[in-house]
Amino acid sequence: MHRKQSANAIQGVASTASSSDYEKTDAAYERADCTTVRRSYAEATLENKLTMNLARSRIWTALAQDCRLARRPVRPQARRQLSSSVEPNIIKSPFHDVTLPTCTVPELIWEQLDRWADKTAVECGINGKSYTYAELKLLSRRLAFALLKSGLHPGDVVTIVMPNIPEYLVAMLGTMEAGMVVTGINPIYASDEILFQLKDSGSKMVIVHPDQLANLLQAKEKLGSPIRVICVHDYDDRHRSLPSGVVAFSDFIGGESGGDDADLGRLLGVRQDVDSTALLPYSSGTTGLPKGVCLSHKNLTANVSQASHPDINPIEFATKNYQDTVPAILPLFHIYGAAIVMLRSLVRGAKLVTLPKFDPKPFLKILETNHNIVLYAVPPIILFLSSHPTVSSLHLERLKLTMTGGAPCSGADIEKLRSRKPHPIIQGYGMTESSPLLTQGSLDSMKHASIGKIVSNTEAKVVDITTGDSLPMNENGELCFRGPQIMKCYHNRPEATAETVDADGWLHTGDVGYFDEEGDFFVVDRIKELIKVKGFQVAPAELEGLLREHPEVSDAAVTALPCSRSGEVPIAFVIPKSTAAESLQEATLQQFVAAKVAPYKQISKIVFVESIPKSATGKILRRQLKEIAQKKYC
Structure with a gap:
């Protein structure tokens, strides 16, 4: 059936909201030859422009492209909106709200202790x-x-x-x-x-x-x-x-x-x-002095519950004969390690295996000797597993699921790992200020470059960097989120708090991104890291992803170099693969990238290095790179 015919079939029964009409409307949906229609309840209304609403986790994009639909009756408990009727372009989570705990973090962890009291909670990966x-x-x-x-x-x-x-x-x-x-x-x-x-x-x-x-x-x-x-x-x-x-x-x-x-x-x-502060992690300080982030018990337990939503949770409850293993290789002083790796695992009865620092040999031993492995990683670990010669199929065969976060991971790097070991690899996104999870890919997601959909009980919007106006789909702007996981405040810094969380409760992330027709979000770059070339904005992450696609490049980082003519131009720091350390040429890489981007995005200078400065979670420390570039070339 053509999309417009599908729409007409739905419109024919959408004029009232009586209970009998639900069955008629559902039947019309079943007649529509569109998978996304059959898989979700949704509605779309026309005001000045098309506003799409999402039920559960799919948007019927095909219909929205060709049709302007009258309101479809939606059962209140099933209704999930992609856009709010109060303020345009506010996106709501496609996942049904979860009941938020009203207890402390320890109480949540011990809540089901009787089910797995004798199972291993934590094991040292070095001494056992x-x-x-x-x-x-x-x-x-x-x-x-x-x-x-x-x-x-x-x-x-x-x-x-x-x-x-x-x-x-x-x-x-x-x-x-x-x-x-x-x-x-x-x-x-x-x-x-x-x-x-x-x-x-x-x-x-x-x-x-x-x-x-x-x-x-x-x-x-x-x-x-x-x-x-x-x-x-x-x-x-x-x-x-x-x-x-x-x-x-x-x-x-x-x-x-x-x-x-x-x-x-x-x-x-x-x-x-439960509103008292439980955790005081410090932000990375990559854009200034570190700030203490006040996270309450309520913030943390809410986010653990959001992360445990059945549509996105990779960890199964432990039973008498089953237990997931989670390598605790990400630092526990960081919010990703503390909340996602540690707390999320403990509430499900998983076994944590700790490593004092990332070391390839004991890490691979953990992968080799454990079962049902749920791996929380950062981009450098994805790169290691996908390309390092010491990693064999034996190390990867017990991976149940891999989640990467902490910094954007390119779709190419994820696909490399998937080609070595086919299994779900998803991206998550969050901040210290959000306890941390804001979005996560669904377990069947194939959009490797996406950071996923908004977690339950959460709203999002993308705002114009200059005007602050909310933007529609597929337009780049600052990502903003609102939900129960957003921090109380910065410790003793009311001005910084007001700059980050506005009066309406929106957390302004400082990240540039967009959402697509299916409600999947994408991060383009950091606002403060964008390179301004003759007024055009260039995202370092885009150029880094292209450089990593070159078969002789191991890793890359891009930052801005001051230029009297253009304001700024991109400069790249590249780690060649060991086999190409002597042969890889600057001009070769410049031409490789130039063939794929607009002229203003072309890389002006490439510096070959042995290492790239990164934070504990794999974020590139561009401030250090910028200082190196300015000392050398300015």
Whole structure:
């Protein structure tokens, strides 16, 4: 049936909204020869222009292109809109709303403990040390009791300076159990960087790994205010003496004398405010000084529930004979590692396998020796799995699903991995300020370049960078989101908060992107990273994706180089593949890209390098690249 005939069939029964008309309308949909129509309920109305509405997870695009439809009656519980009737071009999630928890983060995690109490909650990928779920809860409660007993109070900030080890989970959950606030510091930070976060957060206690102890103590000397230090010993160095004033973690929580779970449960039974801050992660600082992001229990539990929506959740509930494995290779001090990798996994009873840092050999061993693997990754890991010579089919065969986030990943890189191991590979998108998940691809998505659809209970819009007006589909603008996962505020920075979250609750991401006819979102670049060439905007990510398509390129990063004639021009930093290190020429790559882009997007200069500076989640640190380029060529 032609699309217009399909539309006429639907319009013929769409004039009223009685219950009998639902069946007639549904029958008309079944007669329509259009898969997207058959797979969803939707409606479209005509005001000044076509506004499309989405039910569940599909838009009947074919109809919208050719027809202007009268309103179709839609059952209220099934109705999901692609655009709001109140304000044009506001996009609503295609997924039905989930019931949001009204409990704290630890309460959500322990809620179904009886189902998997004896299963492994976390295992160290280096030495094999592990805790069951029951042990994790007991140790967390012992820490909570010890924190309260030490004189700290609910609302106080406890800092964690550790790599990914099993005790990180104990430290994080125990602090939250006591009603206190967790802030994590990158374990590779120098003393001055540690000092900044200790001061800014107002931390009262630090739980630290021995490898970071020296830098921490240097920072403590400069702090000027008292702060307690608890050190988590490695299993091989428990007899190593600690500096004066530093307490061993095992001694602090009381060892075997720390009380049983029932006793501690009674001591910690006071109900907490779910609106209180639970986590204080710091933004990356790639566009300025890091800022503490106040995330409440409600923010985090809402986002875990959104991420656990059945249409997008890759982790199955653990059973007596089944458990998913999640490699915890992304840093737990980062929101991606803390909320998506850790919390999302624990509420489903999965097994986390930690690595202190990304190391190919133990990482591949985790993939080789575990089953039902759900891998949360960043683009460099996707690139590693798709192209590194040490990765074999044996390492990939147990991958159940791979999700990439933290930074945009090119469709070409995803397709390379899919060609080696056919399995679902999806992109997610979020920010520290959104707890973090905002969009995620569905499990059957084949749009590899897309960051997916909006998660449940969430709205989005794309606004003009200059005017702030909301834009229709397929037009680039700033991505904005509103939902229960949006942060409370920046810590002690009301002006920065107002600049990021407006009076109507919209989080302004600073990312440039668009949405298409099916409600899938795409990120083009960062607003502050766009290169302005003679007034035209050039997205570095677009050029980077093209460069990576060249068979002799391993990785690439693009930034702006000041130019007196054009304002700015693109300059690329390229890592050649080892086989092409001597033969790859600048002109070859320039011509390769020039054949695929408009003249103003052509790359003016290519610098061959051995490494590209990136953050812990794989974001290219363009500010550093820009400084290098300006020193060398300006």
